[in-house]
Amino acid sequence: MNFSTLFSSFTCTSSIQKNGPEQEPPSQLHFDIDPVTGFVPPEPLPRLCREFKIWEDVLEEAPDVLKLGDDISEEALALKAKGEAWRAHIRAISILDIVSLKAQPRILQRAHVVLAWLVQYYVHSLPPSVETKRVPASLAVPLVGVSRLLGIAPVITFSDTITWNWELIRPGDPVTIDNMAVVHNFTGREDERHFYQVQAAIELHGVQILQIIEEYTKTSHLDEPTISKIAGNLTRMTVIIEEINDLIQSIRTGCDPHVFYWEMRPWFNGNDAKGPSDPGWIYEGVDPDVPELKYLSGPSGGQSAVMHALDLFLDISHDFEGGCSTNKPADRGFMNRMRLYMLGKHRAYLEQLQKSPRPIRELAKYIPALREPYNDAIAALKKLRSFHMRIAVMYITNMARASSLQPRNPEVGVDKNRQEVRVESGNVTKSNRPEQSEPVRGSGGSDFAPLLRAGIDATARASLRDP
Numbered sequence: 065m066n067f068s069t070l071f072s073s074f075t076c077t078s079s080i081q082k083n084g085p086e087q088e089p090p091s092q093l094h095f096d097i098d099p100v101t102g103f104v105p106p107e108p109l110p111r112l113c114r115e116f117k118i119w120e121d122v123l124e125e126a127p128d129v130l131k132l133g134d135d136i137s138e139e140a141l142a143l144k145a146k147g148e149a150w151r152a153h154i155r156a157i158s159i160l161d162i163v164s165l166k167a168q169p170r171i172l173q174r175a176h177v178v179l180a181w182l183v184q185y186y187v188h189s190l191p192p193s194v195e196t197k198r199v200p201a202s203l204a205v206p207l208v209g210v211s212r213l214l215g216i217a218p219v220i221t222f223s224d225t226i227t228w229n230w231e232l233i234r235p236g237d238p239v240t241i242d243n244m245a246v247v248h249n250f251t252g253r254e255d256e257r258h259f260y261q262v263q264a265a266i267e268l269h270g271v272q273i274l275q276i277i278e279e280y281t282k283t284s285h286l287d288e289p290t291i292s293k294i295a296g297n298l299t300r301m302t303v304i305i306e307e308i309n310d311l312i313q314s315i316r317t318g319c320d321p322h323v324f325y326w327e328m329r330p331w332f333n334g335n336d337a338k339g340p341s342d343p344g345w346i347y348e349g350v351d352p353d354v355p356e357l358k359y360l361s362g363p364s365g366g367q368s369a370v371m372h373a374l375d376l377f378l379d380i381s382h383d384f385e386g387g388c389s390t391n392k393p394a395d396r397g398f399m400n401r402m403r404l405y406m407l408g409k410h411r412a413y414l415e416q417l418q419k420s421p422r423p424i425r426e427l428a429k430y431i432p433a434l435r436e437p438y439n440d441a442i443a444a445l446k447k448l449r450s451f452h453m454r455i456a457v458m459y460i461t462n463m464a465r466a467s468s469l470q471p472r473n474p475e476v477g478v479d480k481n482r483q484e485v486r487v488e489s490g491n492v493t494k495s496n497r498p499e500q501s502e503p504v505r506g507s508g509g510s511d512f513a514p515l516l517r518a519g520i521d522a523t524a525r526a527s528l529r530d531p
């Protein structure tokens with residue numbers, strides 16, 4: 065696209081606006097994006113009632129009676145019978161018809177949270193001797209139904225753990241991170257709460273990015289004041305990206321990598337956590353050929369719609385053919401796949417953004433005043449991705465490596481069956497380490513090192529050189 069085409073795409077919108085508002089691109093409100101809270105709902109989700117309260121009740125009971133299936137600590141062994149009774153109760157619940165929820169999007173979202181958390185509790189508390197993980201029809205059927213109505217994958221997602229997993233500390237006061245309390249927590253650990261809270265803070269902080277995008281989308285002409293406004297907004301965006309980077313780093317102050325890797329992460333795993341050769345989960349009562357059952361990965365930061373919006377606005381393409389700079393093939397479809405784990409309306413917003421007739425990168429190519437602010441934003445995002453990768457290595461690769469070496473420290477031992485066990489805070493937990501030949505996977509099921517490296521490379525490629 066050359067400058068005159070770009071220019072006419074702006075002036076053309078201006079004449080469209082004169083001809084009537086129906087031609088304007090829909091605003092973010094149309095996509096269930098709140099002006100103040102963005103992709104986070106403007107109020108906590110309401111609890112389920114009537115016949116659906118039974119799901120709320122079993123979820124409330126879960127943390128008191130369930131431990132990871134391979135946890136052999138005394139506490140876990142003492143709870144075994146209660147855990148089995150809980151799972152038997154789940155199997156006995158009748159399959160509830162969700163049709164009455166159809167017109168109530170916030171209730172559907174809450175139903176997704178409750179059912180998706182129940183699925184994780186059910187599957188990951190099963191004893192390791194159970195080879196095929198079967199999700200009972202009482203959970204699987206309504207979860208698939210609710211997910212279809214919302215346009216989101218039928219499994220626990222970033223929304224279920226972050227954007228929908230909070231209530232207000234002081235009801236009536238604004239939705240700010242200081243006024244939000246995490247509701248569901250697998251481990252009951254402060255580390256897990258911190259992990260969710262930091263990501264919720266990023267989603268709220270990202271609202272400023274969405275406002276900049278909205279303002280740019282509504283720009284109708286390209287005069288000098290407008291160009292200087294766009295340049296100013298790109299500079300603001302750079303600062304916001306740097307602040308998000310700081311927030312990601314703040315994970316380290318409250319979430320211990322051992323607790324993350326050994327205690328939290330096993331609960332997050334989706335059906336592909338062990339790689340493509342694993343048979344995965346069976347959703348009883350659901351046709352195994354329905355397309356949505358292909359999307360049962362665990363939650364990932366890759367499902368944050370804010371991060372996708374940022375990539376699309378800055379025109380960063382993750383579809384590059386040639387692997388990453390380390391020459392390992394990366395999963396090029398990952399980011400697109402992650403969109404299927406978002407609310408359908410949020411995905412539709414990203415699709416609309418992707419079709420933008422006036423990508424800012426093209427504009428920055430032709431308008432010298434925009435080139436540097438654009439490149440600064442790209443540099444900040446590249447730095448964010450590099451720092452994020454360090455976090456991923458620290459929390460996953462290093463932990464996996466430590467487990468594949470001989471006992472890391474005197475607290476780690478080997479049980480009678482020659483399986484590594486870990487003793488921490490009085491808990492003894494069997495190792496769930498990956499086989500040596502297997503890549504270390506992220507909770508989104510990816511061989512994550514080449515994936516994250518490819519993301520850094522894709523960001524760097526967007527940078528504009530001097531003409």
Ligand code: HEM
Pocket residue numbers: 262263266311312315319324363364365366367368371449452455456459460505506507508509510511512515516519520
């Ligand atoms: C302990 C903290 C974290 C760890 C260990 C971690 C790990 C990972 C891993 C392994 C991936 C690869 C995809 C997958 O399999 O899930 C990933 C992707 C991603 N994560 Fe994180 N992450 C952490 C925190 C965050 C935070 C706080 C954010 C901010 C929203 C974030 C944003 C992303 C994004 C956007 C991707 C997609 C890849 C990309 O855009 O480069 N992560 N993360």
